Amino acid sequence: MVLSVWRYSHLILAIVSSLFLLVASLTGVILAVEPISNKVRPYSVDRADELTLTETLTNLNSEYDEILSISRDRNGFVSVSAIIDGNNEQFYVSPFTGERLGALIEKAPIFQFNTNLHRSLFLKTPGRLLIGLVSLLLFLIAISGIVLIAKRQGGIKYFFAPVVRENFSQFNHVVYSRITLLPIIILSLSGVYLSLLRFELIPEEQMVHEVDYESLTDTPNTPLQNFALLSNTKLGELRELEYPFSEFVEDYYTICLKDREVLMNQFNGEVITEKKYPFMTIASSWATVLHTGEGSIVWSAILGLGSLSIPFLMLTGFIIYFKRPKIRIKNKHAKNDCDHIILVGTEGGTTLQYAQEFHKQLLKTGIKSFLGLMNDYSEYKKMTQLTIFTATYGQGEAPISANRFMELAKETLQTQPFTFSVIGFGSTAYPNYCKFAYETYETLKGLSNAKGLGEVHTVNDQSFEAFSNWANRWAQTMGLTLQLEKPKISLAKNQVSDFEVIHRSDLEEENTFLLTLKDVKGKRAVSGDLLSITPKEDGRERLYSIGKLGRNTLAISVKKYPNGICSNLLGQLDKGQVLSAAVAKNRHFHPPKNTKDVVLIATGTGIGPFLGMIATNTPKRKMHLYWGGRTPQSFKLYQPYIDEAQAKKKLQSFTPAYSRVQTKKVYVQHLIKKDGDKVAEILNKGGAVMICGSIAMQREIMNELQTICKSYLAKDLSYYQNKGQIKMDCY
Numbered sequence: 141m142v143l144s145v146w147r148y149s150h151l152i153l154a155i156v157s158s159l160f161l162l163v164a165s166l167t168g169v170i171l172a173v174e175p176i177s178n179k180v181r182p183y184s185v186d187r188a189d190e191l192t193l194t195e196t197l198t199n200l201n202s203e204y205d206e207i208l209s210i211s212r213d214r215n216g217f218v219s220v221s222a223i224i225d226g227n228n229e230q231f232y233v234s235p236f237t238g239e240r241l242g243a244l245i246e247k248a249p250i251f252q253f254n255t256n257l258h259r260s261l262f263l264k265t266p267g268r269l270l271i272g273l274v275s276l277l278l279f280l281i282a283i284s285g286i287v288l289i290a291k292r293q294g295g296i297k298y299f300f301a302p303v304v305r306e307n308f309s310q311f312n313h314v315v316y317s318r319i320t321l322l323p324i325i326i327l328s329l330s331g332v333y334l335s336l337l338r339f340e341l342i343p344e345e346q347m348v349h350e351v352d353y354e355s356l357t358d359t360p361n362t363p364l365q366n367f368a369l370l371s372n373t374k375l376g377e378l379r380e381l382e383y384p385f386s387e388f389v390e391d392y393y394t395i396c397l398k399d400r401e402v403l404m405n406q407f408n409g410e411v412i413t414e415k416k417y418p419f420m421t422i423a424s425s426w427a428t429v430l431h432t433g434e435g436s437i438v439w440s441a442i443l444g445l446g447s448l449s450i451p452f453l454m455l456t457g458f459i460i461y462f463k464r465p466k467i468r469i470k471n472k473h474a475k476n477d478c479d480h481i482i483l484v485g486t487e488g489g490t491t492l493q494y495a496q497e498f499h500k501q502l503l504k505t506g507i508k509s510f511l512g513l514m515n516d517y518s519e520y521k522k523m524t525q526l527t528i529f530t531a532t533y534g535q536g537e538a539p540i541s542a543n544r545f546m547e548l549a550k551e552t553l554q555t556q557p558f559t560f561s562v563i564g565f566g567s568t569a570y571p572n573y574c575k576f577a578y579e580t581y582e583t584l585k586g587l588s589n590a591k592g593l594g595e596v597h598t599v600n601d602q603s604f605e606a607f608s609n610w611a612n613r614w615a616q617t618m619g620l621t622l623q624l625e626k627p628k629i630s631l632a633k634n635q636v637s638d639f640e641v642i643h644r645s646d647l648e649e650e651n652t653f654l655l656t657l658k659d660v661k662g663k664r665a666v667s668g669d670l671l672s673i674t675p676k677e678d679g680r681e682r683l684y685s686i687g688k689l690g691r692n693t694l695a696i697s698v699k700k701y702p703n704g705i706c707s708n709l710l711g712q713l714d715k716g717q718v719l720s721a722a723v724a725k726n727r728h729f730h731p732p733k734n735t736k737d738v739v740l741i742a743t744g745t746g747i748g749p750f751l752g753m754i755a756t757n758t759p760k761r762k763m764h765l766y767w768g769g770r771t772p773q774s775f776k777l778y779q780p781y782i783d784e785a786q787a788k789k790k791l792q793s794f795t796p797a798y799s800r801v802q803t804k805k806v807y808v809q810h811l812i813k814k815d816g817d818k819v820a821e822i823l824n825k826g827g828a829v830m831i832c833g834s835i836a837m838q839r840e841i842m843n844e845l846q847t848i849c850k851s852y853l854a855k856d857l858s859y860y861q862n863k864g865q866i867k868m869d870c871y
């Protein structure tokens with residue numbers, strides 16, 4: 141609920157202001173060039189700011205007879221306004237020699253046009269008002285954006301933690317908004333301020349000097365060179381110095397410095413009055429500088445990039461919103477007439493699509509099924525079976541449609557006993573994999589008349605395979621047959637390409653074989669990416685982790701199942717045959733860059749991507765492989781690769797765990813526990829741990845790593861997960 145308020149405010153504000161925002165940001169980009177183009181003009185004189193006002197005035201007075209004023213602008217350019225041959229002329233000068241450097245910069249027509257469009261959309265006062273409002277909306281969008289990022293990252297302290305890449309728009313929207321939020325906030329706030337100033341809603345105090353004209357005296361008549369104020373003030377502090385209008389004692393120098401305005405007697409150099417600028421004048425000056433970037437190439441460039449990012453963030457933001465599946469639920473039967481209740485915890489809507497498919501299939505088999513959201517949990521009069529499909533968000537928290545479920549489940553008493561199943565949708569790219577599903581399971585287990593059917597079943601990255609495995613197993617125990625169809629989720633589209641079989645090994649003890657393929661079209665797969673294969677027979681996609689052995693050579697490790705359509709198809713391929721498949725990017729499981737030590741942990745076919753990571757490693761990076769299988773015989777398949785890598789120093793160490801060799805079973809988690817000090821040292825030095833294999837193994841390893849982090853490093857495992865040092869791809 142709270143999140144959706146922020147999300148909808150963020151979206152509605154963006155829609156309302158989008159067109160105006162687009163105009164303001166694009167013109168802002170062009171206007172950011174103006175201060176840069178001004179600053180690079182050749183009117184700056186080296187070390188001029190170090191001159192005193194005495195030196196400046198002496199130099200300029202000797203060159204020009206009748207100076208009206210001297211100015212120093214935000215670029216540091218010094219100009220004079222002087223009467224020359226009876227005409228008032230204004231030009232840049234060198235304060236050392238008085239040499240005329242050029243005429244004052246005139247605003248180029250392109251900047252004039254864009255300034256008018258930027259300030260008022262050529263609509264005069266209504267336009268200015270609109271632009272002021274858009275600035276305010278931009279500020280509110282930025283604030284709601286900060287809240288959304290903090291929530292999606294799992295708290296403000298993880299604001300700058302690595303972002304998990306789900307798709308281009310989501311990833312880049314978060315990454316670029318984090319970088320540009322500060323300039324955008326400054327731009328929008330200063331824009332609001334300048335609008336308020338323009339509409340006189342912020343009072344601009346006028347500086348009024350009270351001059352006691354009676355006390356002004358023309359004695360002692362002191363030469364300008366002895367005026368203390370002038371010799372104590374550097375040119376760098378000057379904004380403008382106006383000469384006295386006449387030679388009467390009532391006329392004086394008006395000197396505007398950075399922080400104050402001073403009136404100075406023209407005969408003896410005494411300060412007549414001196415006033416600091418009011419706070420609002422300083423604030424207005426800062427607002428102008430911060431909004432326009434005047435006088436600073438760096439700040440102008442930052443503002444330009446900030447403005448440029450706005451259309452990009454608008455576009456990616458709208459794509460994220462419109463691609464999100466809509467949450468609409470229709471039911472054929474009333475909830476109190478149904479014996480099967482399906483509840484969904486979703487935020488992005490994909491879990492609902494899987495639940496809808498399951499619900500549809502149950503209805504087809506004649507079961508009275510009711511579909512709802514977890515937050516709608518209430519009394520279900522005839523419920524005998526409850527199935528929960530739930531995603532996990534933030535740092536293992538509930539998705540928005542399930543954040544009240546725990547309370548509701550404890551408060552609401554079901555009158556009849558029921559069984560329940562929990563299917564967790566999550567991603568191993570996040571520290572707390574499917575945590576909310578496990579918490580839901582525990583809460584339901586605690587209810588007096590509820591009985592769990594099996595353990596929590598997890599689905600990584602919306603894998604249809606994992607989902608249908610559970611659903612078919614469940615249906616089997618119920619004596620049903622389900623014809624599940626894959627929901628049309630707009631996951632990244634993978635282009636199908638051709639892969640030629642280079643080698644297919646024979647089946648080894650654990651019914652596994654290695655398939656080495658040549659990427660005919662030279663697609664840029666990276667070890668850890670997934671090979672997506674969809675056999676025509678059932679049209680269902682299977683994913684295999686890729687090990688990139690060489691330029692266009694990759695390997696996948698396949699376990700053959702007696703009735704497995706895909707594994708049997710792959711098992712029959714011969715050298716030279718061509719396989720049609722696609723490469724699905726799996727960025728969160730790519731080998732880490734610039735990491736000196738990497739611990740690789742795998743069981744069974746999970747070694748597949750690691751074979752590639754090791755084969756393309758150099759001795760500079762130390763890789764340590766822990767692998768679990770049944771017997772040394774199971775390892776034979778991979779032995780040549782590992783032996784070669786060790787000989788070439790691409791693999792520092794290899795430690796196997798065999799579960800069926802001795803009476804006491806040894807699993808990889810036991811090896812990790814034994815080498816806890818080494819693993820801790822690697823993590824402490826910024827190294828990475830990569831895990832690939834079964835979810836059950838992943839859970840054991842994560843428990844072990846948690847203990848290691850706590851005992852050796854006095855830190856929580858999530859600390860290293862948030863720094864991207866723990867990478868997992870388990871199924």
Ligand SMILES: Cc1cc2nc3c(=O)[nH]c(=O)nc-3n(C[C@H](O)[C@H](O)[C@H](O)COP(=O)(O)O)c2cc1C
Nearest residue numbers: 486487488489490491531532536566567570573574
């Ligand atoms: C911002 C964000 C945070 C996430 N946090 C977790 C997490 O902590 N644990 C997890 O297992 N999955 C996490 N996920 C993955 C989602 O649970 C997963 O993509 C799920 O399939 C989304 O389902 P939905 O579209 O129904 O909301 C996160 C996804 C996002 C976008």
